[in-house]
Amino acid sequence: MPINREFLHAASIHLLYAGMVILTFVIVERLVFYFYLTARRARIAKALALAVAQDPAWPQPQFDKSAADVMTRAMSEYMDVQREGNAPRERVEDVSTALFLRVDRKINRGLWILDTIVTAAPLLGLLGTILGIMDTFNALSAGGISDPGAVSRGIGSALFATAIGIGTALYGLLGYNILHRFGESLSDEFKSFLLEATLSGQARRAEMRGQRAA
Numbered sequence: 001m002p003i004n005r006e007f008l009h010a011a012s013i014h015l016l017y018a019g020m021v022i023l024t025f026v027i028v029e030r031l032v033f034y035f036y037l038t039a040r041r042a043r044i045a046k047a048l049a050l051a052v053a054q055d056p057a058w059p060q061p062q063f064d065k066s067a068a069d070v071m072t073r074a075m076s077e078y079m080d081v082q083r084e085g086n087a088p089r090e091r092v093e094d095v096s097t098a099l100f101l102r103v104d105r106k107i108n109r110g111l112w113i114l115d116t117i118v119t120a121a122p123l124l125g126l127l128g129t130i131l132g133i134m135d136t137f138n139a140l141s142a143g144g145i146s147d148p149g150a151v152s153r154g155i156g157s158a159l160f161a162t163a164i165g166i167g168t169a170l171y172g173l174l175g176y177n178i179l180h181r182f183g184e185s186l187s188d189e190f191k192s193f194l195l196e197a198t199l200s201g202q203a204r205r206a207e208m209r210g211q212r213a214a
Contacts, residue, residue: 006131006132006135008131009132009135012125012127012128012161013164016121016125016128016168019120019121019168020168022117023113023171026110027114030111031179031182034182034183036069037071037107037186041189043072044193047061047062047063048061048193048197060079060083061197062079063076070103070106071103071190074103075193077099078096078194078197082197096194103187103190104187104190107186108180108187111176111183114172114175114179115176118172118176121168122162122165122166124165125162125163125164125165126165127161128161128162128164129162132159132161133155135158136158
């Protein structure tokens with residue numbers, strides 16, 4: 001069965017167009033999510049600062065367990081563990097690690113799609129160009145060179161796939177780098193919240209041990 005190179009060439013270009021649509025959707029969705037988390041992050045930082053101001057030795061910030069964002073819910077769970085007072089250090093560390101991984105996974109969700117498209121787009125564009133050139137040469141071998149302009153148009157149409165592939169990759173790479181840096185900043189900030197809450201929990205456990213010793 002002969003391969004329809006013209007169809008495959010057109011299909012590769014349409015796949016690249018679809019890739020650009022997917023890139024745009026993921027980038028917009030992640031940006032909206034990150035801006036939302038940034039607002040929630042500010043509230044968490046404010047709650048921690050108020051708790052420290054009220055009682056520097058034993059800060060106990062309150063967080064909403066039913067909050068819509070994963071960061072506030074994670075901080076609420078972590079403070080519940082801290083309030084136990086007698087929780088072993090190993091359990092506190094395990095809970096801290098588990099919560100960080102959960103939040104980090106939510107923050108970086110969907111970025112693998114950008115990475116995949118950025119890697120595949122130039123290859124798909126090159127494949128479309130090769131198929132387009134093969135189809136042009138196949139038409140020339142069948143009918144001869146009667147119109148040099150048609151040859152130029154055929155090769156130009158074939159190279160268009162490479163241009164679209166490179167453009168898609170650049171667009172995706174720019175979006176990926178911006179989102180990755182934004183997400184990394186959110187993850188680092190959440191880690192700092194956990195560390196600050198851990199210090200407050202250690203202060204509480206030390207105070208309870210002192211009370212028991214007395």
